[in-house]
Amino acid sequence: MPSAEWAAPVAEGPIDATVVLPGSKSLTNRYLVLAALGRDVSRLRRPLRSRDTRLMVGALQALGVDITEVDGTDWLITPGDLTGPASIDCGLAGNVMRFVPPLAGLALGEVHFDGDAHARRRPMAPILTALRAVGVSVEDTGSPALPFTIAGRGAVPGGTVTIDASTSSQFVSGLLLSAARYERGITVRHAGQQVPSLPHIEMTVEALRDAGVDVDDSQSLTWRVEPSEVNALDVTVEPDLSNAAQFLAAAVVTGGRVHVPGWPVRTTQAGDALRDILDEMGATVHLDRAGLTVSGSGRPSGIDVDLHDASELTPVVAALCALADGPSLIRGVAHIRGHETDRLAALRTELTGLGAGVEELSDGLRITPRPLHGGTFHTYADHRMVMAGALVGLVTPGVVVEDPDTVGKTMPDFVQLWSAMVAGERPAPA
Ligand SMILES: O=C(O)C1=C[C@@H](OP(=O)(O)O)[C@@H](O)[C@H](O)C1
Ligand SMILES: C=C(OP(=O)(O)O)C(=O)O
Numbered sequence: 001m002p003s004a005e006w007a008a009p010v011a012e013g014p015i016d017a018t019v020v021l022p023g024s025k026s027l028t029n030r031y032l033v034l035a036a037l038g039r040d041v042s043r044l045r046r047p048l049r050s051r052d053t054r055l056m057v058g059a060l061q062a063l064g065v066d067i068t069e070v071d072g073t074d075w076l077i078t079p080g081d082l083t084g085p086a087s088i089d090c091g092l093a094g095n096v097m098r099f100v101p102p103l104a105g106l107a108l109g110e111v112h113f114d115g116d117a118h119a120r121r122r123p124m125a126p127i128l129t130a131l132r133a134v135g136v137s138v139e140d141t142g143s144p145a146l147p148f149t150i151a152g153r154g155a156v157p158g159g160t161v162t163i164d165a166s167t168s169s170q171f172v173s174g175l176l177l178s179a180a181r182y183e184r185g186i187t188v189r190h191a192g193q194q195v196p197s198l199p200h201i202e203m204t205v206e207a208l209r210d211a212g213v214d215v216d217d218s219q220s221l222t223w224r225v226e227p228s229e230v231n232a233l234d235v236t237v238e239p240d241l242s243n244a245a246q247f248l249a250a251a252v253v254t255g256g257r258v259h260v261p262g263w264p265v266r267t268t269q270a271g272d273a274l275r276d277i278l279d280e281m282g283a284t285v286h287l288d289r290a291g292l293t294v295s296g297s298g299r300p301s302g303i304d305v306d307l308h309d310a311s312e313l314t315p316v317v318a319a320l321c322a323l324a325d326g327p328s329l330i331r332g333v334a335h336i337r338g339h340e341t342d343r344l345a346a347l348r349t350e351l352t353g354l355g356a357g358v359e360e361l362s363d364g365l366r367i368t369p370r371p372l373h374g375g376t377f378h379t380y381a382d383h384r385m386v387m388a389g390a391l392v393g394l395v396t397p398g399v400v401v402e403d404p405d406t407v408g409k410t411m412p413d414f415v416q417l418w419s420a421m422v423a424g425e426r427p428a429p430a
């Protein structure tokens with residue numbers, strides 16, 4: 001049951017803040033999996049510490065990987081023989097439920113997977129079918145979803161698989177991440193509707209290459225990982241750009257200015273799309289070596305935007321659209337019905353509940369701004385719903401956000417960072 005409610009703070013004037021963001025969930029979890037397969041000890045500098053990354057750490061430890069914290073900020077990952085029996089809690093983490101099963105095939109022994117109630121409804125069929133096709137034994141309960149058990153044989157033959165990744169890019173990423181250690185590597189071909197979140201697959205390819213793995217992505221929607229050793233990593237995790245969305249949007253809706261230090265000049269993170277989205281909504285966006293600065297007029301313009309590449313931005317962008325000076329169309333995100341919750345239904349229900357005009361489409365939302373009023377913003381165990389509710393509440397008195405602790409999935413300090421931003425507190429130097 002939801003734990004509590006949080007009265008979202010209202011801005012008394014334009015926000016003027018510097019927000020130091022924690023590390024990227026997607027990068028932290030990829031580096032962890034690669035480090036577990038590495039031939040030596042890896043060091044992860046400034047990893048994200050949140051529920052999703054702790055679940056990944058727990059999963060790898062359960063399989064025999066040693067992970068220790070050093071210097072209060074970094075993790076040292078010492079690979080070991082991967083063994084079962086083990087029981088993996090995926091929580092609600094897409095990364096854990098899609099990245100760890102391909103690794104578990106390499107373990108010797110049974111590895112059981114389960115997660116939160118809603119995790120049992122998130123799509124898994126394409127990756128479980130693909131794992132069987134490359135020689136991994138998977139026992140499910142008759143429906144291809146959590147819970148299931150992988151009977152690891154200590155080795156995976158590998159080979160070529162065709163997969164429909166239209167419901168999640170994580171199926172492709174998960175298969176590629178462990179495949180260097182498969183006997184024949186892997187070739188993954190996508191066949192189906194559009195693959196969402198392609199930058200996340202590029203991130204996977206880049207992380208593999210950082211670990212010395214040979215990946216061929218020269219053919220559209222086909223990825224080939226050659227069998228090889230995986231080099232140890234020594235990497236600093238970039239700030240989580242998707243988690244910048246609500247802070248940057250705060251500048252836009254209050255006519256203020258928000259600076260995010262350390263925004264990478266070049267990145268595979270899908271959240272980098274925020275620069276274009278906010279620019280199109282009329283904000284001033286400036287990126288230099290010091291970071292990203294966004295300032296707004298207080299009246300963002302409505303947009304027509306296809307978010308299929310950066311779908312995890314949808315909740316906050318939808319909230320921003322509800323505060324715009326004209327109608328918006330968000331397209332290309334049918335698959336987010338399979339995210340933490342059915343995000344299209346959740347956003348339609350909750351934004352409508354505060355007075356916005358929201359029409360749910362098969363692949364997006366049509367949003368017509370109307371005067372908003374206070375009320376309870378339900379969050380469906382979805383961290384990004386909390387962030388979306390906070391943004392609306394910043395300029396709408398009386399918004400109460402349900403279950404704020406659910407932000408622990410990717411940003412446990414969200415409420416403190418948000419409250420400090422609204423109160424105009426300066427962050428402590430990093
Ligand atoms: O690989 C990853 O780390 C992710 C890929 C995307 O998943 P989908 O392709 O399911 O949207 C994204 O939305 C999710 O937050 C993280
Ligand atoms: C979709 C998301 O998460 P997951 O990695 O669980 O798919 C998200 O963080 O918005």
